[in-house]
Amino acid sequence: MSRSREMILSILLTLAAAVHTASQNCSGRCGQVVIPYPFGVEPGCFRDGFAITCNRSTGGSPRAFLGASDIEVTEISLPQGQVRVQVPIAWQCYNESGTESISLPEINYNINGVYKISNDRNKFTIIGCNSLVYLQSQKDGSGSYPFNYYIGCLSYCRDVTSVINGACDGIGCCQSSFPAKLSDSSFLFKDYSHSSILDFSPCTYAFIVDHDYFSFSAANLMMDKNTSMPLWLDWAFRAVATCDDAERSTNYACRSENSVCINSRNDAGYLCNCSQGYQGNPYIDKGCQDIDECTLPEKYPCYGVCTNLPGSYRCACRSGERGHPLAAPCIPNTPFAVKVIAGISSAFLAALALILVLLVLQKRRLTMEKEKLSRENFDWILYKKMMSRQVHRMRIFSLQDLQRATDNFHEGGVVGRGGHGRVYKGILEDDRVVAIKRTVVTDERQSGTVSEFRQKEEFLNEIDILSQINHKNVVRLFGCCLEEEIPMLVYEFVPNGTLSDFIHKQDPGSAISLDIRLKLAAESAEALAHLHSSTSHTIIHGDVKSSNILLDENMMAKVADFGASTLMLTDETKTVSFVQGTPGYIDPVYCETRRLTKKTDVFSFGVVLLELVTGKKAIWDGEPLALMNRQHLLDILDEQVVEEGGTDLLGTVVDLAIQCVCRQQEERPTMKRVAEKLQKFRKLLRKQRGQSCSDDMASLLTHATNSFTHYHSLGSQRCSKLDLKS
Numbered sequence: 254m255s256r257s258r259e260m261i262l263s264i265l266l267t268l269a270a271a272v273h274t275a276s277q278n279c280s281g282r283c284g285q286v287v288i289p290y291p292f293g294v295e296p297g298c299f300r301d302g303f304a305i306t307c308n309r310s311t312g313g314s315p316r317a318f319l320g321a322s323d324i325e326v327t328e329i330s331l332p333q334g335q336v337r338v339q340v341p342i343a344w345q346c347y348n349e350s351g352t353e354s355i356s357l358p359e360i361n362y363n364i365n366g367v368y369k370i371s372n373d374r375n376k377f378t379i380i381g382c383n384s385l386v387y388l389q390s391q392k393d394g395s396g397s398y399p400f401n402y403y404i405g406c407l408s409y410c411r412d413v414t415s416v417i418n419g420a421c422d423g424i425g426c427c428q429s430s431f432p433a434k435l436s437d438s439s440f441l442f443k444d445y446s447h448s449s450i451l452d453f454s455p456c457t458y459a460f461i462v463d464h465d466y467f468s469f470s471a472a473n474l475m476m477d478k479n480t481s482m483p484l485w486l487d488w489a490f491r492a493v494a495t496c497d498d499a500e501r502s503t504n505y506a507c508r509s510e511n512s513v514c515i516n517s518r519n520d521a522g523y524l525c526n527c528s529q530g531y532q533g534n535p536y537i538d539k540g541c542q543d544i545d546e547c548t549l550p551e552k553y554p555c556y557g558v559c560t561n562l563p564g565s566y567r568c569a570c571r572s573g574e575r576g577h578p579l580a581a582p583c584i585p586n587t588p589f590a591v592k593v594i595a596g597i598s599s600a601f602l603a604a605l606a607l608i609l610v611l612l613v614l615q616k617r618r619l620t621m622e623k624e625k626l627s628r629e630n631f632d633w634i635l636y637k638k639m640m641s642r643q644v645h646r647m648r649i650f651s652l653q654d655l656q657r658a659t660d661n662f663h664e665g666g667v668v669g670r671g672g673h674g675r676v677y678k679g680i681l682e683d684d685r686v687v688a689i690k691r692t693v694v695t696d697e698r699q700s701g702t703v704s705e706f707r708q709k710e711e712f713l714n715e716i717d718i719l720s721q722i723n724h725k726n727v728v729r730l731f732g733c734c735l736e737e738e739i740p741m742l743v744y745e746f747v748p749n750g751t752l753s754d755f756i757h758k759q760d761p762g763s764a765i766s767l768d769i770r771l772k773l774a775a776e777s778a779e780a781l782a783h784l785h786s787s788t789s790h791t792i793i794h795g796d797v798k799s800s801n802i803l804l805d806e807n808m809m810a811k812v813a814d815f816g817a818s819t820l821m822l823t824d825e826t827k828t829v830s831f832v833q834g835t836p837g838y839i840d841p842v843y844c845e846t847r848r849l850t851k852k853t854d855v856f857s858f859g860v861v862l863l864e865l866v867t868g869k870k871a872i873w874d875g876e877p878l879a880l881m882n883r884q885h886l887l888d889i890l891d892e893q894v895v896e897e898g899g900t901d902l903l904g905t906v907v908d909l910a911i912q913c914v915c916r917q918q919e920e921r922p923t924m925k926r927v928a929e930k931l932q933k934f935r936k937l938l939r940k941q942r943g944q945s946c947s948d949d950m951a952s953l954l955t956h957a958t959n960s961f962t963h964y965h966s967l968g969s970q971r972c973s974k975l976d977l978k979s
């Protein structure tokens with residue numbers, strides 16, 4: 254039974270992951286219709302609201318329908334945010350005594366709140382003579398006129414010869430535009446006498462149609478009643494109104510690399526698009542691919558040497574040539590050497606030597622100036638970086654914004670102090686509560702020095718890294734302000750302080766339950782696991798400790814402070830020039846080798862886990878928790894925690910922590926594994942509480958313990974005696 258539960262959990266987890274990346278078995282088409290994500294046919298292959306039903310039992314080719322409706326879709330366009338659908342027309346036919354038959358389909362395109370009728374690619378169209386038809390929309394069901402929109406079209410024919418092919422302008426055919434935001438349509442026919450025109454126009458037809466598709470001809474007056482017309486619908490993610498809101502929402506769709514958000518042009522909502530220089534599907538992981546401009550000379554001209562770059566291309570003349578290669582072929586430089594040889598004389602040589610000296614001097618001055626400039630231009634570089642695709646989600650705040658938000662950086666608003674500055678609580682104009690990290694250059698002499706430079710570097714680093722993460726257990730960076738010497742960072746405000754304070758500054762009376770401790774550990778572990786496994790790059794936090802884990806209003810853990818973090822290619826390790834970290838948490842192997850790896854974070858996390866179960870600080874009684882042996886750790890466990898969880902369970906938690914702080918990096922588990930284990934411990938704890946120890950649970954416990962047996966027999970000597978000196 255326990256096995257099957259685990260299996261169900263793991264299946265659920267895989268399913269969740271699959272939905273996120275749409276990478277499972279998705280057919281991606283229905284007959285002739287290509288169905289790109291976020292649309293999809295099979296469960297798990299589409300985003301909420303973007304289901305397509307594929308009916309393969311229709312006899313001929315399979316047909317695709319929007320959601321569970323009978324609206325047939327024939328084309329899905331991602332960059333335009335449109336789908337082309339095929340719907341039956343409305344008509345009314347006449348005989349001598351009046352109306353003979355009528356068909357008035359009422360169509361509601363508002364399926365799952367996704368679709369609106371495109372007002373810039375369609376026209377409301379009627380065909381017939383002596384006809385007046387209204388397009389009605391936005392039904393609200395009340396009163397005798399239960400619609401909010403009525404648009405009319407009138408057509409008249411004196412006789413059949415007055416009808417002009419190709420021109421739909423009132424004779425036998427009428428077209429009208431209509432406003433945006435409509436998502437349903439029906440038609441109202443007004444009767445006029447048809448008796449004199451029955452022989453060439455027995456019916457009136459009304460429909461909304463793709464205006465590029467439909468072209469009127471006299472033959473249309475006698476067209477088949479049983480026909481359907483194509484029209485375009487605008488789709489969007491409409492749960493939020495604009496990109497600004499969307500970027501803050503949890504299921505933001507434009508999260509993949511080089512994907513940007515654009516507001517829906519038809520009513521509230523947003524779409525994603527690949528940023529400039531990229532093409533593909535912006536809704537899937539790595540969907541936006543660089544365009545190789547050099548292979549498309551028609552679109553991207555280059556008369557010189559073309560080099561493709563990510564998101565752009567470079568076009569330059571060969572050496573020895575000059576010109577404007579984007580516009581015209583390069584021309585050879587005037588051959589300098591030829592001139593020199595021609596005019597050779599001793600006087601000329603002396604002049605040449607002088608010129609050379611001057612050139613060298615000038616070059617040196619230039620280099621110096623450049624250096625100075627590059628410092629002054631730091632903000633400019635930063636600004637460009639912010640504006641670039643990578644960090645488009647960042648907002649740039651003005652100093653005034655932040656002064657207003659913090660009551661001019663009032664002392665009372667300080668919620669944290671660090672080595673380099675302060676963190677203020679602020680309230681933005683839109684009532685969002687934020688934390689503002691302000692770094693101050695305390696020493697005048699420091700200005701422009703290496704130290705200031707390093708701080709700026711750290712700042713850039715943090716922006717770079719945080720802008721690439723979006724996880725509920727990682728603190729969010731909203732933006733920054735560039736108007737101070739060292740720019741300020743604006744984060745989401747996390748109100749409940751740090752995990753460190755939570756554990757260590759607790760009133761003696763109010764003990765923290767084991768479940769909360771395990772929950773906070775699991776959430777932090779999940780955040781780190783996410784950083785370690787994020788798509789193309791790995792992010793190593795580099796300074797994991799309980800005072801870098803914040804608690805929000807729901808007591809959810811959020812990992813913060815990415816000043817020491819590193820972004821690297823997956824499975825790469827990085828040798829750093831100076832080791833950053835905190836005594837008690839820092840991985841001794843990292844200290845020795847200066848090689849930052851994922852396992853460096855695992856070590857530090859192990860210490861946090863020990864802090865959580867013992868309630869002791871990372872260095873307790875002069876000895877780092879990470880150095881203590883198993884028995885010592887068991888002896889100093891928080892009493893209430895042991896009472897709650899029992900020695901068996903607590904033993905396994907301690908074992909997990911010990912494994913994390915193992916001297917041998919290879920023997921440390923991955924953060925993902927740690928997160929899974931912690932979740933499992935929580936389940937165990939709940940079971941323990943729910944029922945007295947049943948066989949079922951005992952077997953689970955044994956299972957959990959067994960996986961560490963190996964470690965006990967092999968590793969306890971090696972791993973519990975860490976020679977950690979820092």
Ligand SMILES: *[C@@H]1O[C@H](CO)[C@@H](O)[C@H](O)[C@H]1NC(C)=O
Pocket residue numbers: 278
């Ligand atoms: C995906 O579909 C293929 C072919 O239909 C099948 O062989 C394979 O087992 C499927 N894989 C999964 C994970 O369903």
Ligand SMILES: *[C@@H]1O[C@H](CO)[C@@H](O)[C@H](O)[C@H]1NC(C)=O
Pocket residue numbers: 308309310311
């Ligand atoms: C598919 O189309 C056929 C024929 O039009 C219809 O009878 C059947 O109910 C449809 N199936 C689904 C699942 O809609």
Ligand SMILES: *[C@@H]1O[C@H](CO)[C@@H](O)[C@H](O)[C@H]1NC(C)=O
Pocket residue numbers: 348349350351352353354
């Ligand atoms: C016209 O059509 C109506 C409705 O079908 C029918 O009742 C009526 O008899 C028809 N009139 C003539 C003259 O055919």
Ligand SMILES: *[C@@H]1O[C@H](CO)[C@@H](O)[C@H](O)[C@H]1NC(C)=O
Pocket residue numbers: 479
């Ligand atoms: C309408 O046309 C479809 C396909 O073109 C056909 O299957 C159907 O039988 C037609 N219905 C009528 C009433 O003529």
Ligand SMILES: *[C@@H]1O[C@H](CO)[C@@H](O)[C@H](O)[C@H]1NC(C)=O
Pocket residue numbers: 332333515526527528529530
């Ligand atoms: C999407 O991006 C491309 C290329 O950057 C651009 O040409 C296109 O107009 C954009 N689409 C929309 C709907 O903005």
